[in-house]
Amino acid sequence: MLAFDLSMAPTPESLDERRAALSELNAGVGACRACALGLSRTRAVPGEGPADAEIMFIGEGPGYYEDQQGRPFVGAAGQFLEELLESIGLKRTDVFIANVIKCRPPGNRDPLPEEIGACSGWLSRQLAIVQPKLIVTLGRYSLARFLPGTPIGKAHGQARRVNGAWVVPMYHPAAALHQGSLRQPIEDDFRKIPAYLEQARRDAESGEARPALAAAAPAATQMKLL
Numbered sequence: 001m002l003a004f005d006l007s008m009a010p011t012p013e014s015l016d017e018r019r020a021a022l023s024e025l026n027a028g029v030g031a032c033r034a035c036a037l038g039l040s041r042t043r044a045v046p047g048e049g050p051a052d053a054e055i056m057f058i059g060e061g062p063g064y065y066e067d068q069q070g071r072p073f074v075g076a077a078g079q080f081l082e083e084l085l086e087s088i089g090l091k092r093t094d095v096f097i098a099n100v101i102k103c104r105p106p107g108n109r110d111p112l113p114e115e116i117g118a119c120s121g122w123l124s125r126q127l128a129i130v131q132p133k134l135i136v137t138l139g140r141y142s143l144a145r146f147l148p149g150t151p152i153g154k155a156h157g158q159a160r161r162v163n164g165a166w167v168v169p170m171y172h173p174a175a176a177l178h179q180g181s182l183r184q185p186i187e188d189d190f191r192k193i194p195a196y197l198e199q200a201r202r203d204a205e206s207g208e209a210r211p212a213l214a215a216a217a218p219a220a221t222q223m224k225l226l
Contacts, residue, residue: 011128018051021129025122029102035118037103043070044103047126049096054197056096056132057081058123059172060141061111067104072097077174081138084173084190096130098123100141111141127165133200135165136193139172157189159196166200168193 012021029046032038045062048071057073065075073081073092082092101111101119123145127135137143140152146162147155147169155169170190176183 015052018129022051022126025125025129029122032102032118032122035103035115037101037105037115037118040106041103042067045070045072045099046102046122047072047096047098049092049098049130050094051130053094053096053130054133054201055090055094055136055193056098056127056130056134057136057138058142058145059097059099059138061099061101062104063108064104072099073173076177077172080173080176084187087187088190088193096126096132098126100145116141116145133166133204134159134193134197135162135167137167137169139175142172143169156185157192159192159199166196166203168196 012018026046029044032044038044041062045066049056059073062072063075063077065078066072072078081097085092085095100123101115102122103115103119105111105115135146137146143150143152143155146167147160150169152169152171156171157168159166159168161167168189171182171186173186176186
């Protein structure tokens with residue numbers, strides 16, 4: 001069961017309130033038994049990063065090393081992610097990193113629909129707390145959270161407005177480790193992030209953007225860089 005009713009939790013305003021809310025959320029994820037993964041995991045992996053991060057990266061689920069350490073993206077894919085962040089002048093401590101599901105599926109299999117559904121509230125709450133200006137989805141399960149039915153091969157690297165927030169679909173860094181031909185497209189997509197973030201900042205200042213608190217929206221508009 002969830003540790004508290006996520007739908008009833010107030011949206012925090014100050015940075016201290018956000019930090020406290022994330023701490024409460026992390027404790028709730030650690031105690032969560034909403035699906036069978038809560039029984040088979042070694043450690044839950046809520047996510048990490050600044051409570052006011054402008055960019056939130058959302059992967060699919062923890063792997064072996066994440067399950068052991070309780071931290072997201074600490075294996076080979078995580079090392080590549082850090083390299084990608086470095087290439088655009090960022091560190092992992094500058095961004096918030098989360099996953100669609102918070103516990104490792106046995107054998108690193110794909111997450112099941114019921115597991116994604118059981119974790120949906122946790123991710124919604126993280127989005128509400130952090131209120132990122134730019135959401136970068138990593139992999140097809142993360143993409144499906146915001147743009148269901150959209151093929152990642154066609155959507156990657158193109159920012160779209162979803163429920164008032166800008167979402168940038170990208171291949172999962174692990175994909176490049178298994179398929180070398182994807183490394184260049186991933187690197188090219190990452191180089192677009194600074195310009196997308198600048199546009200998202202302008203939208204936020206003008207009041208055109210709002211935090212993405214919901215799961216998915218069938219309609220989306222594509223960002224045009226100035």
